[in-house]
Amino acid sequence: MAAVEAAVGENGRERIVVFACNWCSYAGADGAGVARLQQPPNARIIRTMCSGRVAEKFILRAFELGAAMVLVSGCHLADCHYISANSWTQKRVDRLWDRLEKLGIRPERLQLEWISAAEGQKFARVMQEIEEMRKTVTAEEIEHTRRVLAEEREKEAVRKKPRVKA
């Protein structure tokens, strides 16, 4: 969670938070860097061991802190280092898209992409496309997201609070 907070930083409005798996997408991003392909400078990459490790709360926290776009990226479905952990990612992101829509947040702001270690060019292209989408996210939208998710978190905290017997 601290990594998410550090990644969003102070200038969240322009921020693209990327969760990249250690084995494929992070290597793909590295490949794009080595090949000197153009990438948006406002993206921050958080390396996770697997895209299946990216919990819903990490993504929601990034949005709550003001991130404009979030990308979850992992190995192709048949190539997961942890057998089928990234199929959970697909299901989790599906759930999150529904949840974001219910909260009045554009689900397009959360993107999912399967990028292998050999697909540096794909990583660079995806990042450029996401940067174009990021430009369409308004300040009002970000403010609405922050408010709604903060309220959601408070409700959740109240619900989870243990009841003390009198």
Added chain:
Amino acid sequence: MAEQENFRCLRCGYEYSQPKSGKAQVEERICPKCKSNSVRKLSK
């Protein structure tokens, strides 16, 4: 006739439908237009 599932690409907005897969495993979704994997299954 096979049951259809509807999908929407969250990158380019393209909507398409395809026959429902009988496989229990999760399959990779790819937008036929922009090749993005950010494809959302639409509820009926």
